[in-house]
Amino acid sequence: MKLCDFVVADAIVPDLTAGNKEAAIREMVASLRQSGSVKAEDEDGIVAAILKREELGSTGIGNGVAVPHTKHASVDKLVATVALAREGVDFASLDGEPVFILFLLVSPPDRPGDHLRGLENISRHLRNQSFCKFLRQSKDKSAILELLQEADNNEL
Amino acid sequence: MAETQSYRREVTVKSEHGLHIRPCTVLAQSAMKFQSRIHLNKPGMQVDAKSILDLMTLAAAPGAVLELEVDGPDAAEAIEHLAALFDSGFAPTPAEAKPSAAVSVG
Amino acid sequence: MLIKRGIAVSPGVAIGPVLVLGAESFRIPQRFVSIDAVDAEISRFRSAVEAICQEIGDNERLASERLGAQYAAIFSAHLMLARDEKLVREIELLIREKSFSPEFAVSRVFRQYAKRFQALGDQYFADRAVDLYDLEKRLLKYLLGEKREELSHLTSPVLLLAHNLTPSETAALDKQFIMGFATEVGGETSHTAILAGALELPAVVGIGKFLADVSGGETIIIDGSHGTVIIDPDEDTLGKYRASEERYKSFSKRLESLRQLKSETQDGVPITLCGNIEFPQEAMTAAHRGAEGIGLYRTEFLYLESQREPTEEDHYQAYCEVLQAFPTQPVIIRTLDLGSDKMPGALKAEYPDEVNPALSVRSIRLSLQHLDLFKTQLRAILRAAVHGDLRVMFPLVSTLMEFRQARMILGDVVEDLEEQGIPFRKDVPVGMMVEVPSAAVLADEFAREVDFFSIGTNDLIQYTLGVDRGDPAVASLYRAGDPSILRLLRGVVTAARKHQISVSVCGQMSSDPMFLPLLIGMGIRQFSVTPQTIPELKEVIRNLTIAKAERIANRAETFDIARDVETFLRGELKKICPDSAP
Numbered sequence: 001m002k003l004c005d006f007v008v009a010d011a012i013v014p015d016l017t018a019g020n021k022e023a024a025i026r027e028m029v030a031s032l033r034q035s036g037s038v039k040a041e042d043e044d045g046i047v048a049a050i051l052k053r054e055e056l057g058s059t060g061i062g063n064g065v066a067v068p069h070t071k072h073a074s075v076d077k078l079v080a081t082v083a084l085a086r087e088g089v090d091f092a093s094l095d096g097e098p099v100f101i102l103f104l105l106v107s108p109p110d111r112p113g114d115h116l117r118g119l120e121n122i123s124r125h126l127r128n129q130s131f132c133k134f135l136r137q138s139k140d141k142s143a144i145l146e147l148l149q150e151a152d153n154n155e156l
Numbered sequence: 157m158a159e160t161q162s163y164r165r166e167v168t169v170k171s172e173h174g175l176h177i178r179p180c181t182v183l184a185q186s187a188m189k190f191q192s193r194i195h196l197n198k199p200g201m202q203v204d205a206k207s208i209l210d211l212m213t214l215a216a217a218p219g220a221v222l223e224l225e226v227d228g229p230d231a232a233e234a235i236e237h238l239a240a241l242f243d244s245g246f247a248p249t250p251a252e253a254k255p256s257a258a259v260s261v262g
Numbered sequence: 263m264l265i266k267r268g269i270a271v272s273p274g275v276a277i278g279p280v281l282v283l284g285a286e287s288f289r290i291p292q293r294f295v296s297i298d299a300v301d302a303e304i305s306r307f308r309s310a311v312e313a314i315c316q317e318i319g320d321n322e323r324l325a326s327e328r329l330g331a332q333y334a335a336i337f338s339a340h341l342m343l344a345r346d347e348k349l350v351r352e353i354e355l356l357i358r359e360k361s362f363s364p365e366f367a368v369s370r371v372f373r374q375y376a377k378r379f380q381a382l383g384d385q386y387f388a389d390r391a392v393d394l395y396d397l398e399k400r401l402l403k404y405l406l407g408e409k410r411e412e413l414s415h416l417t418s419p420v421l422l423l424a425h426n427l428t429p430s431e432t433a434a435l436d437k438q439f440i441m442g443f444a445t446e447v448g449g450e451t452s453h454t455a456i457l458a459g460a461l462e463l464p465a466v467v468g469i470g471k472f473l474a475d476v477s478g479g480e481t482i483i484i485d486g487s488h489g490t491v492i493i494d495p496d497e498d499t500l501g502k503y504r505a506s507e508e509r510y511k512s513f514s515k516r517l518e519s520l521r522q523l524k525s526e527t528q529d530g531v532p533i534t535l536c537g538n539i540e541f542p543q544e545a546m547t548a549a550h551r552g553a554e555g556i557g558l559y560r561t562e563f564l565y566l567e568s569q570r571e572p573t574e575e576d577h578y579q580a581y582c583e584v585l586q587a588f589p590t591q592p593v594i595i596r597t598l599d600l601g602s603d604k605m606p607g608a609l610k611a612e613y614p615d616e617v618n619p620a621l622s623v624r625s626i627r628l629s630l631q632h633l634d635l636f637k638t639q640l641r642a643i644l645r646a647a648v649h650g651d652l653r654v655m656f657p658l659v660s661t662l663m664e665f666r667q668a669r670m671i672l673g674d675v676v677e678d679l680e681e682q683g684i685p686f687r688k689d690v691p692v693g694m695m696v697e698v699p700s701a702a703v704l705a706d707e708f709a710r711e712v713d714f715f716s717i718g719t720n721d722l723i724q725y726t727l728g729v730d731r732g733d734p735a736v737a738s739l740y741r742a743g744d745p746s747i748l749r750l751l752r753g754v755v756t757a758a759r760k761h762q763i764s765v766s767v768c769g770q771m772s773s774d775p776m777f778l779p780l781l782i783g784m785g786i787r788q789f790s791v792t793p794q795t796i797p798e799l800k801e802v803i804r805n806l807t808i809a810k811a812e813r814i815a816n817r818a819e820t821f822d823i824a825r826d827v828e829t830f831l832r833g834e835l836k837k838i839c840p841d842s843a844p
Contacts, residue, residue, distance in 0.1 A: 057673035061666040069674075094666045094711055111325070116633035123630055123667050177339045177390060184342055207348035208339070209375055211388065215382040 001117040002152040003125065005147075006105075007144045010035035016098035017100070020042045023138055025050050025068055027083050028104040037083075038106065042074035054080035060093025064136075065126050071115065078107040078114040080122075082144060084136060100136055101126075105137045129153045161231040164171055165224050167242040175216040177208075179246035183209070184208040194238065208234025263496050267467035268444065270489030271455035274514075275507040276421055276442030276464045277500070277643035280482045280493075282473055283424035293366045295357070302554065304357050307364040310404040315344050317400065319568050328635035333707055344397055349375070363404050372398035423476055428511075432457040443486040446471055454638055458486075459794050460544040466491055491510070517797035521552040525800050529807045533782060535800065536592070537793040538768060542580045545587035548793035552800065555591035555651075557718065557790020558768040559584060562600050571635065583815050584785070585650035592651045594716065596695065597636065597668075599625045599657040609635075610806035620730065630667055640675045654690055655716055660698040662707060669711075683807030695768075697721035698805045702750040705757035715758050716790065719769025721745055742771040744832065748780075749817050755785045766790055772810045775802045779838065782806065783815025805838045 011031045018024040031049050032038045038046060041049045047068040053059070060066040064087075081104050088098030103122050107115035133152055140145045150156055171179045187205040189193045194205040196214060203210035204222075216222060224242075226235045287433035295303050343349070349371060354368040361605075376391035376398075399759060416436060422443035432454045432774055435443070440463065448454050448467030451618060454619050458465035464486030476482075476493055483492040483503050492499060526532045536557030537548030545556060564572040564580060584593050601611040601624035609632065613623055629636035643654050645798070653674070659665045669692060679686045696702050697718030709715070723742055731740040741747075751767075758765035766788035775793040781789070782803070814834050822829045 022600065030542060038306050049337070052675070053677055056676050059670055059673075067670070097660065113634065116637070119671075120328055120631055120633050173386070176386060176394075178335055181342045183348075189348075201391075204348055206344045209344050209346050210386060211351055213375075213378050213382065215384050215387050236784045 001114070001121055003121060003148045004152055006114075006118050007080045007082055007148055008032060008035050009141070009145050011037060011079075011081040012083065012144050014138065014140050014144060015074040015142075016083040016085040016089070018089060021054065021091050022047075022051060022084065023087060024083070024091070024102060025054075025104065027104065028068075030084050031083075031108075032079060032081055032104075032106070033060075037079040038075060041086045042072065045074065046070065046072050049134075052103070054092070058092045058094060060095075060099050062090035062093060062097070063094040063126070063132060064088070064097065064106070065102045066091045066099040066101070066130065067105070067119070067122060067126075068095065069103075069107075069115075069119065071109040071112075072106050073107050073109055075108050078105065078111070079116050079117060080105040082148070084134075084138070084144070101132060125151045128156055129132075134146075162222045162226060163225075163231050163235040164228045165235055165239055167222055167239055168223050169216045169218055169220045169222065170242065170245040172218065173244070174218045174220065175211060175214055177212065178206045178213040182246045183238070183241060184211060186238060187234070190228065190234040190237075192227075192234050194228075194234060195221040195225040197225055210234050220229050263499065264475055264490045264493040266444075266469050266475075266490065266493070268466040268470045268489050269455075271448075271467050271486040272458035272461075272463055272465040274442070274462070274464035274510050275487070275503055277503055277507060278419050278421045278441050278481065278486045280476060280480055281416075281420040281422050282476055283422065283427075286810060288699055293363060295363045297361055300358055300361060301365050302427070306405070307353065307357060307368070308808060310364065310368075310401050311344060311350065311433060314402050314454060315341055318344060323562070324570060324573075332737065334431070334659065339435065340393060341396065343393065364616070365402055368401045368405070369398060372401075389422045392576060398548060406424070423481055423482070425473060427454050432461070433541055433610070435463070437463065439459060442486060444469060444484050446473060449629050449659065454527075457541055459545070459792065460541070460547050474691050475738055476663040480822070484536050505682070517801075520797040520800050523800065525552070525554070527803055527806050527808055527811070528740055529809070531808050532787070534766075534788040536788065536790040536798050537592075537765070537796070537802075538773075538790050539584070539793070542583035544793065545584040548796075549587045551793040551796045552778055553588075553796055555588055556593040557766055557788070559593060559595045561598060562604075564599060566604070572638075573640045573776060574638045574645075577639055578638055578646050581642060581646035583651055585646060589650050592653060594653045594655050594693065596655045596657050597639055597643075598629055600628065601625075620724070626656045626664055626668055629656075630664065630671070633671060635765070636668075636671060637675055637678075640672055641679065641686075644672075644675060644679060644688075644690060645684065646688040647690045648685050651688070651691060653693060653714070655714075656692040657695045657718070658698060658721070659694045659708075660700045662704070662711070665693065665694055665708065665711065685689065695721075696754050697769075698723070699726045699750065702726075706760065709757045709761035709763055713763040714761060714763050715754060717751065717754055717765065717767045717769065719747070719767060719771035720755075722750065722769065723771075726750060741828065742769075742777060743818075743823040743827035745819070745822055745827065748784075748827065751781070751786075751820070752784055759785065773799070775799055776828070776835045778802050779806055779811045779814045780818050780835060781815075783811035783813070783818075802839055803834070 013028060013031050016024055016027055018027045029038065029043055033040055049072055050068045053070050054068060057069050065075050083102045085100050085102065088100050088108050091099040091101060105118055134147050135144065138147055169175055184206055195202050196205050197213060203214055205211060224235060224238055318337050318341045321394050321818050322341065322681050353371050354369045356362045356370065357364055372394050376394040379387045379391040383804040416439040419439050422440050425446045426448065427443065427445055442464035446469055451543040455467055464484050466484055466489050467484055469491060480494050516567035525535050537553035538558040539545055539548055539556055540560045540563050548556065564576055581595060601619035602610060602622060625633060643652060646652055656665065656668045672692065676688055691713040692710065693716060694712050696705060696715050701708060702722065718740040719742060723740055726746055727739055727744060728734050728741040731737050755765055764785060767781055767786055769788035772781065773795045778799055818827050818830055821830065823833040
């Protein structure tokens, strides 16, 4: 599974405006909705599910990265989006530092395999310092998308 | 007893790695759906197409030309079906998925 | 009289009549069956085929759920092979017409096909012969029953000789009748060797080919302390060994008496001695030896022993078995600690062979790349934790990010279990192994987020000194007493104290009485050790004061080469316990 298989290109948020955790999650899910990947009536439910998961332990895993995620019956395949927060968002991360890179995943509950493949894939790339650095330097959607493709092709 | 028909036809192995275990599985599974006796021939060798083991001993490489030989009441249908499988390079089609599900009992 | 030398893996002396296990993993008991029995034998064969088809079908479903349809295809091919009409016909024909036993017919027909595959002159097909051997083995295993035929009908004490014993065979040895064993293959760190120690059976492994010299039934001596096997001993030798058998028994008794005594220093400071185990069966032995818990339960066995990946239930049952031996004491489970090179089946194929396994995808790295595998284990841990003081520990953590990712996955598992309404414990303590130098150097940072440290000295020494202990050319450079190791240990202890988390040592260094005063002197109060060494270590502890241990540690840290450190420590141990071993 490749990043570009599940990251919805139209839903990428190159400049997250939200200033806190909940708003950041809300903004990313809204972007998924605008791209047609989640339905308007499910938006609140998805946000609530992601926030509930965050209560069990922040998905801000350090290095300025967070991977909020949830399972939700309203989607029929794994969808994800990437957002860059230029000023950083307080995500109650384990290291207490703000996050700048966010990957948000929503997956159907009956396909746990895809969900895990997605998480594995993201965590592998996030361990690559160049990937994180170049991602933060990307100015717009197309630059981010290009970087994701390069990562998929192991060109970094 | 049903009327017996006999057919022979040349087929070419088009699957990427030749008659490896997976194409053999598909072929044997398909052959077993027919009552007819089905053989694959190559010079000096004849194998039972309903036996995956036999099929594998052909060790047929990509591009190999084999003869399909079918005798039995449903031979006409069988030879068309199996020849089509060779032509498709043994790509699993929805039609193939069914008998395989029937085999995986337990 | 014939004397053979091998590797001593489990001390003690045993004397008795010999039982030789066939070198083939499955000895086929008979070639023919009576003509009257043919029909019954054919139906026995058919139910064996049905049973293994069922088993393969289960594996297929498991593979398709876990790994995806392309892996499941391998099993559907196996299923087709097992159901191959021609093959089945040939086997039944041999049973019917030649009165061959099903075992013999199966073996014969499968082997003929395997040989044909090998003769095709194509590597791919030659490799497929392995699939046939695998099927043959499954069928024979079913036909012969789980245990090797010879082992299931013992009625009197014997000493066992075999080419090899698998860990599961070793674990299943009936201690009532098996007094000791010796094998042709195997090494000091093989699972079989570890188990022999746990079962307290005198054992010698790695003897090399010698079974041809034994006919079975003669008297032999297995000296597991010195690694010798004596076949057909003369009277003098026999007398000598009978005496040493007695001596060993009384030494064991003396250590046994230590079990009741507290593990504390002369000045009354308790030192916790937990056991390292690899198999759930070892837990009870560890408890008998006086272990105050399990400080390191290595779970790799679950992955290595079976043809398939362990299910959540496999994990759960194993953990519950350990908790039965330690219902109220801590049991620390280390998650999967294998390299991709050791992984069974499909996983191994995902990674290239040429990489250095010690520095590649292994342990927590492997778990984080195979989350379904990881989550299965974590689910079982959280579920089993309901029954006792279970804790989880991640191996080979080298960066904080890795630890946090692992913790995040644990959070996902908590969420899943909560949603599914399955009973589990949420607040299971989460620790890590400190065994990569980066983790030791950053111990202060790690200690803020981790519930406990366990120092894995084996890998820590290997990575710090850059020495593979298994390589004889450099093995002498592997020294636990190296000043660099002492300094790293000191740093980890200081960080743990500062952040008030517990720290224990679980590598082999802690099972060596020589290093115990040093480690206690550095401030370590918990150890997880090979269970058999507990009585001996307790004796050292009970002859020590904290002040003395601290003096020893301080002095040891002034030396600048490993040899001086170790010479000093050895001398100090002699002063503390003048007669620590027989």
